Structure formats: structure tokens, C-alpha cells
């Protein structure tokens with residue numbers, strides 16, 4: 001029988017489990033991201049709150065802490081963003097994905113794609129998902145209002161099927177997930193996995 005946990009997410013990100021640890025400013029440190037990736041999921045480093053030099057140091061530390069690939073979260077409007085993009089690209093052998101809200105244009109997304117880095121924006125509306133795919137993103141995280149409301153108030157259970165019907169790239173479900181039941185539900189919807197903050 002085929003492994004039900006082998007999805008487009010595990011295939012594209014090279015992890016064992018279809019689970020993403022989302023970035024949290026000041027919390028998604030190299031230690032947390034390495035622990036996530038070493039446990040079989042895929043961790044994102046909280047680059048959106050780092051200066052370029054800090055990010056360079058954090059990536060170097062992370063390279064030592066895990067043999068696995070990992071992701072970096074950043075915003076294209078944060079101070080030093082252009083330098084941050086270059087640091088990420090220079091580490092393309094280990095940085096398998098970037099996550100962001102709004103920001104990168106088609107040119108920047110193309111540069112990541114050419115370097116083998118998957119762009120996985122977090123969106124909270126169907127039109128934003130469609131726009132990101134148009135710009136060249138090859139995977140999308142759809143986050144419902146349960147994810148703290150940062151990306152809008154539409155509940156995950158309403159938004160997720162709408163986005164799954166609207167785009168033809170793999171979709172990750174976020175907002176309110178925290179256990180195996182949630183993962184099973186997201187996969188049943190047709191998502192390729194879940195993205196969540198680690199909960200104890």
C-alpha cells in the first residue's frame with residue numbers, strides 16, 4: 001500500500017512527514033527549526049525579524065544542527081531584504097523553501113525557482129492564491145482565520161476548499177491545526193499537508 005503520508009509536500013521539501021512548522025518571530029530559532037527537521041517535518045526559520053547578518057549566522061548555525069533541508073521566512077519589505085534574498089540564494093543547497101506574505105515579484109520568485117528553492121506564500125484569500133500562482137509560486141499555504149487572523153478572518157474549513165478548487169498547485173492547509181486528526185482532515189480535503197505552530 002502506498003504511504004498515505006507521502007504527498008507533494010514531502011516530495012518537494014524532502015521531509016518524511018507532510019507537516020510544516022511555520023515561522024514565528026524570535027521563536028523559530030535554529031534550535032527549533034533543526035528539532036523540527038530532525039523529527040521528520042519541515043521547519044521554517046524566523047528570518048522576517050532578523051537583520052541580514054543575524055540571518056547569515058542563524059543559517060550557519062542551522063546547517064550545523066541538522067543534515068536536513070529547511071525553510072526561511074522573510075518579507076520583501078523588511079529592512080535589508082535585498083541582502084537577505086542573496087543570503088538565502090547563497091545557501092540554496094540547504095534552503096529548500098521560502099515563505100512570505102505579500103512581497104516578492106515574478107522576477108524574485110523566478111530567481112528562487114531557478115535556484116531550486118520553492119516559494120510557498122501564505123495567503124488568506126482565493127484571489128491572493130491565484131495571484132501568487134500567476135507570479136510563479138509552485139505551492140501555496142492557505143491560512144484561515146484560526147491562524148491568528150493575520151491573513152484574514154475566513155475560516156480554514158471555508159477557505160481551503162475554495163483555494164483547492166481555484167489553483168492547480170499543491171496546497172498546504174494552515175490555521176487551527178495541531179494534531180493527527182487535523183492532518184488527516186487536511187489531507188481528506190485534498191491538501192498536501194498542514195502548516196502549524198508547534199503546540200505542546
Ligand SMILES: Cc1cc2nc3c(=O)[nH]c(=O)nc-3n(C[C@H](O)[C@H](O)[C@H](O)COP(=O)(O)O)c2cc1C
Pocket residue numbers: 022023024025027046048049073100101122143146147148150174175176177195196197
Ligand atoms: C508567536 C507567533 C509569531 C509569529 N510570527 C510570524 C512571522 O514572523 N512570520 C510569519 O509569516 N508568520 C508568523 N506567525 C504566524 C504563524 O507562522 C502561522 O502562520 C500561524 O500561527 C499558523 O496557524 P496556527 O497558529 O493556528 O497553527 C506567528 C505566529 C505566532 C503564534
